[in-house]
Amino acid sequence: MSEHIAKLIIDNITYELPIIKGTSDDRAIDIQQLLKKTGLITLDSGYMNTGACTSSITYLDGKKGILNYRGYPIEDLAENCTFTEVAYLIIHGELPTSEAMESFKHDMVRFALLHEDMIHFFDSYPSTASPMSILSTTVNALHNYYPEMDDADDPYGGYTATAARLLSKTRTIAAFSYKKSVGHPLVYPSPKLDYCSNFLNMMFDRPNLPYEIMPEVVSALNKLLILHADHEQNCSTSTVRLVGSSGANLYASISAGVSALWGPMHGGANQAVIEMLENIYADDKDFEKYLAKAKDKNDPYRLTGFGHRVYKTFDPRARIIKEACDKIFEQLNVVDPLLDIAKELEERVSNDEYFLKRNLYPNVDFYSGIIYRAMGIPTNMFPVMFALGRMPGWIAQWTEMKEDRSRIGRPRQIYTGHAEREFVAMKDRY
Numbered sequence: 001m002s003e004h005i006a007k008l009i010i011d012n013i014t015y016e017l018p019i020i021k022g023t024s025d026d027r028a029i030d031i032q033q034l035l036k037k038t039g040l041i042t043l044d045s046g047y048m049n050t051g052a053c054t055s056s057i058t059y060l061d062g063k064k065g066i067l068n069y070r071g072y073p074i075e076d077l078a079e080n081c082t083f084t085e086v087a088y089l090i091i092h093g094e095l096p097t098s099e100a101m102e103s104f105k106h107d108m109v110r111f112a113l114l115h116e117d118m119i120h121f122f123d124s125y126p127s128t129a130s131p132m133s134i135l136s137t138t139v140n141a142l143h144n145y146y147p148e149m150d151d152a153d154d155p156y157g158g159y160t161a162t163a164a165r166l167l168s169k170t171r172t173i174a175a176f177s178y179k180k181s182v183g184h185p186l187v188y189p190s191p192k193l194d195y196c197s198n199f200l201n202m203m204f205d206r207p208n209l210p211y212e213i214m215p216e217v218v219s220a221l222n223k224l225l226i227l228h229a230d231h232e233q234n235c236s237t238s239t240v241r242l243v244g245s246s247g248a249n250l251y252a253s254i255s256a257g258v259s260a261l262w263g264p265m266h267g268g269a270n271q272a273v274i275e276m277l278e279n280i281y282a283d284d285k286d287f288e289k290y291l292a293k294a295k296d297k298n299d300p301y302r303l304t305g306f307g308h309r310v311y312k313t314f315d316p317r318a319r320i321i322k323e324a325c326d327k328i329f330e331q332l333n334v335v336d337p338l339l340d341i342a343k344e345l346e347e348r349v350s351n352d353e354y355f356l357k358r359n360l361y362p363n364v365d366f367y368s369g370i371i372y373r374a375m376g377i378p379t380n381m382f383p384v385m386f387a388l389g390r391m392p393g394w395i396a397q398w399t400e401m402k403e404d405r406s407r408i409g410r411p412r413q414i415y416t417g418h419a420e421r422e423f424v425a426m427k428d429r430y
């Protein structure tokens with residue numbers, strides 16, 4: 001029984017609704033009995049104010065700029081962990097012991113290869129195919145090749161194996177899709193390399209031009225993936241939960257999550273940021289023109305990389321990424337005019353009344369694309385990088401939804417179309 005209640009008065013009748021509380025100060029009015037008690041539903045377009053579940057994976061406070069995975073601050077994880085370690089934490093709920101870590105890494109190695117029949121998939125896409133489309137469709141197809149996920153007794157089945165398989169194989173799929181797009185021979189995963197080094201090697205190693213794996217690049221990639229690893233009930237994660245709530249398998253649910261992430265208002269934003277910066281650069285750095293467009297209510301244009309549904313202060317991930325960005329540029333001695341454009345744009349936005357009034361600060365996507373560029377990753381692969389990072393979050397959220405025996409997701413609506421009408425036969429219509 002809840003200690004606190006909310007009172008709702010409709011037509012002079014008072015209804016009592018329980019208030020539930022999370023670990024921190026977050027509270028919610030539990031409306032699960034509202035329809036039964038009152039005959040009314042709630043209307044909340046864009047789920048601005050709707051809690052769809054309780055969850056013990058990620059905590060974020062948008063006003064204070066706090067983000068914790070399983071209770072650990074993002075700053076500590078990004079500074080001290082590898083992506084694989086954080087993936088384990090998110091999926092299993094605890095930081096791994098060294099033994100657990102070895103076993104998880106071993107699973108990642110044994111599941112890194114794709115079934116050879118799947119290699120033909122890559123031949124059937126045009127070389128211009130979007131890597132996000134390849135990732136989404138190929139992840140969906142994984143269930144045909146690895147259906148043992150539903151069989152916990154199978155040595156290659158069960159949850160732990162499936163989680164490692166998804167993390168490992170999506171990295172291979174991402175690198176193969178890039179190799180196919182540039183017409184280079186595929187580079188297979190190496191059992192000797194860690195997660196990030198393996199990915200970079202599969203992307204950039206060539207028979208005539210061996211790729212030198214630089215620890216600075218590996219470290220920056222680990223950081224970026226950690227920062228993307230989960231972000232509670234965002235658009236793609238909610239999609240994964242919603243699809244999974246119908247009983248669809250994990251691969252199908254995550255494939256849908258990849259599609260949801262693709263849009264420029266979500267994971268596609270890192271790609272759109274670069275395109276925006278390139279446009280400003282090509283336009284003789286006419287910042288004012290783009291700021292004016294973004295502020296013009298008759299123009300749908302927005303400054304990509306600014307604003308967030310939940311953060312109303314600096315996105316803590318953006319702060320870490322900005323630091324990582326400066327570091328890697330210095331370490332690699334890279335010069336990119338877009339970094340200067342980004343910094344100047346941020347400076348102008350931070351002094352602009354329009355953006356200040358609406359609490360629009362740089363989000364995680366503002367600087368991430370610039371780092372990926374410095375690593376040599378092409379722009380159309382940026383959303384795929386986001387998807388690789390988000391994989392542990394999707395897996396953990398899907399599993400939590402299953403363990404909570406969540407009902408099938410099924411929002412309601414308020415119908416505003418025609419009232420019932422008399423049918424008119426075709427011959428009588430004019």
Ligand code: ACO
Nearest residue numbers: 264265266267269294302303304305306307308309358363
């Ligand atoms: N540029 C200009 N104006 C903006 C921007 C922006 N980037 N973002 C929000 N606004 C304005 C809106 O026009 C609105 O103004 P109004 O109150 O005068 O009507 C106000 O700020 C509030 O914006 P909403 O659209 O209501 O905020 P919402 O929470 O629905 O949207 C979103 C959040 C989608 C992230 C939005 O800020 C946006 O479109 N940003 C650019 C795209 C982007 O960077 N997406 C990546 C987000 S991070 C992620 O998914 C990993």
